[in-house]
Each structure stands twice: as C-alpha cells, then as structure tokens.
Amino acid sequence: MFIDVQVDEKVAGDPALAKKLAEVCPVNIYAAEGGRVRIVQENLDECVLCDLCVQAAPAGTVRVIKLYER
Numbered sequence: 001m002f003i004d005v006q007v008d009e010k011v012a013g014d015p016a017l018a019k020k021l022a023e024v025c026p027v028n029i030y031a032a033e034g035g036r037v038r039i040v041q042e043n044l045d046e047c048v049l050c051d052l053c054v055q056a057a058p059a060g061t062v063r064v065i066k067l068y069e070r
C-alpha cells in the first residue's frame with residue numbers, strides 16, 4: 001500500500017460531500033454510505049493522484065498521502 005487518504009472528521013459526515021467524492025474519484029476510492037464518506041481500502045492502490053477529490057472538498061479536509069515519499 002503506497003497511498004493513504006484521509007478525510008477530516010468534521011466533513012466526513014457531510015452527505016453532499018460523500019456523494020461528490022464518490023462521483024469524482026475515477027477509481028472508486030470513496031463511497032457514500034449512510035450519508036458518510038467511507039474510504040474503500042481495497043481500492044487505495046488504484047489511486048492515480050489526480051487530485052480531483054482534494055479539489056472537490058473544502059480546503060485542507062481531504063488529503064492524499066504518498067506513503068513512499070515519507
């Protein structure tokens with residue numbers, strides 16, 4: 001696993017954001033479940049670093065972390 005995605009708890013319960021993230025990610029790393037954002041762990045490896053999720057969310061609330069750069 002080389003990528004981790006973090007969604008700030010203060011926005012993770014926003015149904016509109018959950019839906020938006022599920023829509024923008026081309027590899028289905030986000031799912032909207034019960035009005036919350038769920039990170040689909042098994043898809044994390046598919047991340048193409050397109051940054052669409054980061055742009056779709058309020059500034060600083062979604063972070064895509066490249067673990068291999070640590």
Ligand code: SF4
Pocket residue numbers: 005024025026027028029046047048049050051052053054064
């Ligand atoms: S950077 Fe792109 S591929 Fe990676 S989680 Fe965000 S939207 Fe999905």
